[in-house]
Amino acid sequence: MSTSPLIDVQQVTYTYPVQRPKGSGEQALQHEPALQGINLQIQAGEYVVILGHNGSGKSTLARHCNALLVPDHGRVLVAGMDTRDTSKQRTIREWVGMIFQHPDNQLIATVVEDDVAWGLTVRGYSASEIRARVSTALEAVGIAHLRQLPPHQLSGGQRQRLAIAGILALQPHCIIADEATSMLDPFSRQELARLFATLHRDLGLTIVQVTHLLEEAVYAQRIVVMEQGRVLDEGTPGQIFADLERLRALKLIIPDPLSLVARLRQAGFCLAPEAVTNEEIAREIANA
Template sequence: MTNIDEKKDMIRAEGLTHYYDDREDAEKVYSLNGIDLTIKQGEFVVILGHNGSGKSTLAKHMNALLLPTGGKIYVDGIDATDIENTWEVRRRAGMVFQNPDNQMVATIVEEDVAFGPENLGVPPLEIRQRVDDSLKEVNMYEYRRHEPHLLSGGQKQRVAIAGILAMRPKCIILDEPTAMLDPSGRQEVMKTVRKLNQDFGITVIHITHFMEEAVQGDRIIVMEEGKIIIDDIPRNVFKNVELLKSVGLDVPQVTELAHELIKEGIPLEEGILNIEEMVEALCRLK
């Protein structure tokens, strides 16, 4: 098995900057302020940050929905700042948004999934195969002739993911895809995302407010005021309870419990991520 460190760069940002300047005399408002970032092929990276921290703006640059006002960003080696490369970038890095209803363009599930490859000029027979394969990969094949508006939120989001898969991307960027779903729908989507990453090697970049989703990543990036302030594995990130809270973020409940127990003098390790780890740590105290 190839080590992540030996794999090629899927996303590389160099001094990436984006600002909004509505008036000539206005001070520039930076949503991205000199981002340097590398994400390797096959990684599962989670991006955290409160509203306005720049995480969604960063994601849109990865899909060429926004162009930077400074710096560079490359997607699978392609210069995403060159508008002539826009469609090639989007073939390689597909994006799933927060509201699945806004992504539905057809009245039948399989037609919706076919929309992307049709726009890429894929031959009809290959489109048929891609649609079937993509729906099977997200466990929605049996719903292929259903009307999307009759599906649950989690099912709609899985169809949206299938639509991206049918374009054969190397990377999927998910911008808070579970924000509008109930707990069951969130579990459905996350199970699908993990499968795509682990079984098919698709690079996943997942933006979320849910800490139980964040701990599933290989790596977590924390953003604040358009900058990256932490970039590490989940355990190391969630050791920084006070820092995360200072920038308006939560931590997993069990992590916070461990942190409070440590402050009371109980000799636990910071960065406990789940109930199983907490039980083991408490048992070791005996």
């Protein structure tokens, strides 16, 4: 018996209004397509990466998955709830939490633990429930030792973990990370990508990560490749990374470890196609 997807995107089309010059200094309102006939299903408990270069439509698609945007045509169902139904939108956003590029836009309080507690407080949870959830969330993202600090004293990576903790405390079924690592240094980006993988594995959370970086996509169960507002391809990381030239043609930067593996395969080394993380690649090379 099949299970309905947690997120079901059905033939979704969406356009942005854009002002363009039409001569004599006048501006004409035009509509620029951002999504074109998108179909995508995400099952509960999946870890999916939406991959594409800037302007491919991936962030627009992500915002449709928790009703921040609604389709011009088609529909999006979250746990069976239509995102166009304004009476369901708050519930949809409780089910699907969102992490954005700039963590400071999601931080409110002057102390770390108070910031995590804020969403619970405004929803009327008891003090004991708030304390328990705050502690659990801070432990899950690895910053429990920073709970008494003001957020401005945290590093960029720590502030992004704090933003994630604030969402985790609300106990969503799914977290969408929309280019959540783009403001971080390479080490912090890798740390955060591993954190999403850990939250997926240990908490059973559905994770949807939006990125243009292949090194962040290696931890996913499934990658959805977007280009010009359409789903171009989807598959496991091993399947998607099997054709690096195609990814280069999509203006995506190929990480050195994946380039190395491709060259070794061309040289005759038998390396498993599923080896995509640095750890897996190192293990395969050691055993080759």
